[in-house]
Structures are given as C-alpha cells and as structure tokens.
Amino acid sequence: MVEEQLINLYALVIDQVNREQSQQQSQLLYGNERASEKKMARRPEHSAPPEIFYNDDEAKKYSTNTRIIEIQVEMAERALELLAIPDDDEPRLILDIGCGSGLSGSVLEDCDHIWVGIDISKSMLDIAVEREVAGDVILGDMGEGMPFKPGTFDGAISISALQWLCNADKSYHNPHKRLLKFFTTLFSCLTRTARAVFQFYPENSDQIEMITAQAMKAGFYGGLVVDYPNSAKAKKYYLVLMTGGAAELPKALGSAEEERRINYIKKRDACRDARGKAPKKSRDWILAKKERRRRQGLETRPDTKYTARKRSGRF
Numbered sequence: 001m002v003e004e005q006l007i008n009l010y011a012l013v014i015d016q017v018n019r020e021q022s023q024q025q026s027q028l029l030y031g032n033e034r035a036s037e038k039k040m041a042r043r044p045e046h047s048a049p050p051e052i053f054y055n056d057d058e059a060k061k062y063s064t065n066t067r068i069i070e071i072q073v074e075m076a077e078r079a080l081e082l083l084a085i086p087d088d089d090e091p092r093l094i095l096d097i098g099c100g101s102g103l104s105g106s107v108l109e110d111c112d113h114i115w116v117g118i119d120i121s122k123s124m125l126d127i128a129v130e131r132e133v134a135g136d137v138i139l140g141d142m143g144e145g146m147p148f149k150p151g152t153f154d155g156a157i158s159i160s161a162l163q164w165l166c167n168a169d170k171s172y173h174n175p176h177k178r179l180l181k182f183f184t185t186l187f188s189c190l191t192r193t194a195r196a197v198f199q200f201y202p203e204n205s206d207q208i209e210m211i212t213a214q215a216m217k218a219g220f221y222g223g224l225v226v227d228y229p230n231s232a233k234a235k236k237y238y239l240v241l242m243t244g245g246a247a248e249l250p251k252a253l254g255s256a257e258e259e260r261r262i263n264y265i266k267k268r269d270a271c272r273d274a275r276g277k278a279p280k281k282s283r284d285w286i287l288a289k290k291e292r293r294r295r296q297g298l299e300t301r302p303d304t305k306y307t308a309r310k311r312s313g314r315f
Contacts, residue, residue: 043203049169054100054121063101063127072159075236076104079157079197080111082225082240082250092154095189097142097198098161100124102133108157109134116153118146134292143178145185152189155196162200162239166207179211183218183241190243196220198239211239221246227253283308 044053054062062068085092091112096105099117101124108115115135119125125137140147143165165182166175186196202208208224215222220241228234229252240249279285286308293300 043201045164045167049167050164051120051122054124056123056126059101059121059123059127062124063103063131069103072103073107075159075199076107076157078227078236078253079104079159079199079238080107082197082238083155083157083195084250085113085155093152095146095148095153095156095186096135097146097156097158097186098164099128099135099137100159101127102131102135102137104157104159105133105135116148118142132289132293134289142182143173145181146189148185148189150188151191153194154191155194156186156190157196158198158200160199160201162198162211163202163207166203166210176210176214179214180217183215183220187219187243193244195222195243196241198241200237200239202237208237215239215241219243223249225250225252229254281308 044050047053083094089112091114094108094113094115096108096115096117099105099115099119100121102117105115105117105128117125117128117133117135117137118140119137120139120141122139125139128137138147142161165179167173168175190196200211202211212224220243222239222241225238225240227236227238287303290300290303290307
C-alpha cells in the first residue's frame with residue numbers, strides 16, 4: 001500500500017517536472033520568436049515599400065535629423081574614397097543611386113564633382129528640389145534598371161539603398177531578376193574604368209551572397225569591404241564593384257586605419273581650398289549657384305547690388 005502511494009507520488013512529481021520544462025521551452029521559443037520579430041520590425045524594408053515608407057513626414061524627419069545627416073555624410077565620404085578617383089582636379093560625372101534628399105550628393109558637390117541622382121521616393125526628391133541641390137534628380141525604381149546611355153558615368157555611389165532590392169514588394173517582383181536587371185544596366189552606363197560603391201545593410205549572409213552573385217553575373221569584379229568588423233555599432237558594409245577587370249580591394253577601416261582616413265579627409269579639404277573655390281555662402285558662391293539654376297531652366301531671381309548682402313538685423 002505504501003509502495004503504491006510512493007509510486008503514485010513519484011509519477012505526479014515527474015509529470016509536474018515535465019510540464020514545467022515544457023512551459024519553459026515554450027516561453028523560451030516564444031521569446032526568441034518575439035525577439036526575432038522585433039529585430040525584423042526595426043528594418044524599414046520590412047515595414048513598407050520605399051516609395052510608401054519614405055512619405056512626406058518620414059522624408060522630412062530623415063532630412064532634418066542632425067544625427068542621420070552626420071552618418072549619411074560620413075558614409076558618403078567613405079564611398080567616395082572607395083571610388084578611388086584620381087586626384088587630378090578634374091570633375092567627374094557621378095551617379096547617386098537612391099539619392100534621397102541629396103545628402104550624399106552634397107559630398108560630391110563639395111568635391112567639385114557633377115552628379116545625377118535617382119530615387120523611388122517622390123517625397124525625398126521634393127525635399128532635394130527645395131534644398132536646391134546642384135545635381136539633377138530623377139524619379140525611378142532601381143529594380144527596373146538605370147535609364148542612361150552606355151558609358152555615361154565615371155562612377156556611382158549608393159548609400160543605404162541596395163538592401164531594398166532584396167524584398168519582393170509586389171506580387172510580380174523577383175529579387176534575383178530585379179538585382180540582375182539593376183546591375184546589368186548599371187554596368188552598361190559606367191565607363192570601363194569606373195567603380196560603383198554601395199553602402200548597404202544586409203539582413204543576413206544569404207542576402208550578401210544573392211547581391212554579389214547577381215553583380216558578378218552582370219560583369220562586375222570586386223567584393224565586400226567591411227569597416228570596423230569587430231564593432232557592433234560602427235560596422236559598415238561596402239560593396240565595391242569594378243568594371244575594368246579584377247583589382248585589389250581597398251583595405252577596410254579599423255582602429256589602425258582611422259588615422260589614414262582622417263588624413264585623407266584633411267588632404268581632400270586642402271586640395272579643395274588650393275583650387276581657389278569660393279567659400280560657401282559668399283557672393284561668388286551664390287552667384288555661381290544662381291547661374292547654374294538658370295542653365296537648368298529653373299526660376300531664379302535677378303542679380304542686384306543686394307545679392308548675398310547680409311541683413312543688418314536692425315529694424
């Protein structure tokens with residue numbers, strides 16, 4: 001009798017332990033799923049297509065947030081460095097893919113390069129027009145190809161845009177085909193000595209493999225440069241593509257490379273100043289910008305003796 005009671009009690013204890021373990025496993029699994037969903041929700045491309053996600057409100061926030069601007073400019077400077085344009089003081093025609101409101105284009109402008117931007121968000125391009133950016137901007141979808149003549153551009157950069165092509169936002173979208181269409185037409189519109197540099201945020205290694213495979217299939221050479229690979233926050237991915245044959249990839253930035261990067265920026269600024277470029281917001285700078293707007297056919301106020309004159313501030 002006592003033995004039967006002990007056996008029954010032992011069975012109840014075992015059953016209770018099994019149920020508790022099952023509950024813990026379920027909670028752990030559910031928690032991991034929630035964490036995964038939360039992580040995925042932070043990626044803009046999982047929220048909505050780019051032309052919808054970057055509406056008027058989001059475009060304005062993106063273009064006025066000082067932290068975002070600082071990061072975008074820093075990544076554009078790095079992309080321009082990876083283009084490896086010869087330092088011969090000759091302006092180049094650069095394509096800015098996913099140009100947005102022209103933040104990365106301003107970096108090209110500061111280095112005296114001519115640029116053309118393409119973006120799928122009309123709200124972003126409206127802000128670019130309001131900012132009176134120097135480059136011409138075009139409304140277009142990367143996945144439908146680059147609408148330019150062969151050999152047009154001396155280089156191309158893209159900041160935070162390439163990962164959007166990995167999603168199928170419409171029922172007829174095929175990411176592999178859209179990527180191949182994009183890279184094939186981009187290869188065509190670049191000169192045979194040009195490079196294209198993409199800063200992007202891959203979701204996983206599968207996306208990296210898919211993107212690089214389609215780029216190589218289109219005729220590009222190159223590979224991935226990962227800056228600060230050991231840092232969770234500072235890590236940045238750059239896809240460096242070349243049209244003129246295989247060449248050694250640039251070195252990734254890290255703790256040992258930081259000084260080299262700072263020296264490069266200082267050298268670039270010194271070269272720009274040595275060329276005698278008018279200071280920003282000066283009278284010569286404003287007159288040159290107004291003349292550029294007239295050549296673009298944009299409405300521009302006539303020049304007067306008051307042009308670029310500072311207001312007194314007194315009433």
